[in-house]
Amino acid sequence: MDICRDLIRIDTTNPGDHSGPGERKAAEYVAGLLAEVGLESTVLESHPKRTSVVARIEGKDRTRPGLLVHGHLDVVPASAPDWQRDPFCGEVAEGCVWGRGAIDMKDMDAMMLAVVRQRLREQRPPARDVVLAFPADEEAGGKWGARWLVDNHPDLFEGVTEAVGEVGGFSLTLGSRRLYLLQTAEKGIAWLRLTAHGRAGHGSMIQADNAVTELAEAVGRLGRHEWPTRLIPSVRAFLEGASEALGVEFMPNDPAQVLAKIGSISRIVGATLRNTVNPTVLHAGYKVNVVPQAATAEVDGRFLPGHEEEFFAELDRVLGPGVTREFINHDIAVETTPDGALYEAMTSAITAEEPDAQVIPYCLSAGTDAKSFSRLGIRCFGFTPLRLPPDLDFSGMFHGIDERVPVDGLRFGVRVLDRFLDCC
Numbered sequence: 001m002d003i004c005r006d007l008i009r010i011d012t013t014n015p016g017d018h019s020g021p022g023e024r025k026a027a028e029y030v031a032g033l034l035a036e037v038g039l040e041s042t043v044l045e046s047h048p049k050r051t052s053v054v055a056r057i058e059g060k061d062r063t064r065p066g067l068l069v070h071g072h073l074d075v076v077p078a079s080a081p082d083w084q085r086d087p088f089c090g091e092v093a094e095g096c097v098w099g100r101g102a103i104d105m106k107d108m109d110a111m112m113l114a115v116v117r118q119r120l121r122e123q124r125p126p127a128r129d130v131v132l133a134f135p136a137d138e139e140a141g142g143k144w145g146a147r148w149l150v151d152n153h154p155d156l157f158e159g160v161t162e163a164v165g166e167v168g169g170f171s172l173t174l175g176s177r178r179l180y181l182l183q184t185a186e187k188g189i190a191w192l193r194l195t196a197h198g199r200a201g202h203g204s205m206i207q208a209d210n211a212v213t214e215l216a217e218a219v220g221r222l223g224r225h226e227w228p229t230r231l232i233p234s235v236r237a238f239l240e241g242a243s244e245a246l247g248v249e250f251m252p253n254d255p256a257q258v259l260a261k262i263g264s265i266s267r268i269v270g271a272t273l274r275n276t277v278n279p280t281v282l283h284a285g286y287k288v289n290v291v292p293q294a295a296t297a298e299v300d301g302r303f304l305p306g307h308e309e310e311f312f313a314e315l316d317r318v319l320g321p322g323v324t325r326e327f328i329n330h331d332i333a334v335e336t337t338p339d340g341a342l343y344e345a346m347t348s349a350i351t352a353e354e355p356d357a358q359v360i361p362y363c364l365s366a367g368t369d370a371k372s373f374s375r376l377g378i379r380c381f382g383f384t385p386l387r388l389p390p391d392l393d394f395s396g397m398f399h400g401i402d403e404r405v406p407v408d409g410l411r412f413g414v415r416v417l418d419r420f421l422d423c424c
Helices: 002-009 025-037 106-121 147-153 212-226 234-246 265-271 308-319 341-353 370-376 406-424
Strands: 044-045 048-058 066-068 095-098 128-136 158-165 170-174 177-186 190-197 276-284 293-303 323-331 358-364 380-381 404-406
Touching: 002 025, 002 095, 025 044, 025 048, 025 106, 025 128, 025 276, 044 147, 048 147, 048 323, 066 323, 095 406, 106 128, 106 265, 106 406, 147 370, 158 341, 158 370, 170 234, 177 234, 177 341, 190 234, 190 308, 212 276, 212 293, 212 308, 212 323, 234 265, 234 358, 265 358, 293 404, 308 323, 341 358, 341 406
Parallel strands: 066 128, 066 158, 158 380, 177 358
Antiparallel strands: 044 048, 048 128, 095 404, 170 177, 177 380, 190 293, 190 323, 276 293
């Protein structure tokens, strides 16, 4: 808990450029905690203040491939007047640690550090080599963090074949059943800038070739477009598991009947039933009586694993010929199968703590540093174990106001991660 509080109090806000405070102070704090127990870290700066930390722990069986455990250090911005408590206070209240990053994802950073520090003090090595990574810049796509590490220092991950990271291993209570969701897939990213060109002119005259009109109509079509349902294996497996827990029949042609019964997590799951695009930014004009020559919009597109080509074909059809597009950020979708020794290790670590738990896979609607690490051929899962109160709006904590993590959830996660390192 204390480590989580300390990390939250270190402001690592990432506005998407280099104007924030950066991750340097948090990286030095992490490296210092590891040094206290004799573990040497590599501290790397991709740009002034944009800092990541990587360390390797020798395992019992060094002939086995290594495991990567990663958690990013940056957080999204927070507007203090909107919060009940200061977003960088790290206050403990109502059984939770409050602050930006409490869920996304300084909770995992703190659990990783607590478990590793205790194991090193007690001279309990993990089952195999474990590489710890605390990257910068995940909240802006990882260009200056995980992607930079993969491109410039792949040697730090030599021999690593599997990884666990964020947004998985958390609980979902359905009736009397508690499910734990392991992330086996995440959607790809297509952040796009759309541009329409027209004829500049005086605002008092009739102007049929108006860039603002062309762009506005295209953005409206895109924002209202109903994308077809595509049940990828990870999503189907989640819906089947949730249906079983709810005691209802799984109906592939009507997934909404399950979504209506699973609470706030339906926001994440619902967004993984199909490709999605949300308009987020508009720019046009500079004076009310001047028709501008160009207008631009920015949209957040997400595509399912295996459906990228379909996504762009449909996107271009909806936009029409009057609007061009360029990438702000484009990254892959990833999916793996819910099987193998590592999946069993995650499952057994949870069920050892909670024997009646049901562990099921799911797909994340957002993206993580797994995209970058998968480029090294690493098989990635989301596994940040947390036992959550049934009434906590977990999905609403991500990038939302009043972000907080239950203290009991952190303690649960520490116990699970410690078991996991014994059997991974």
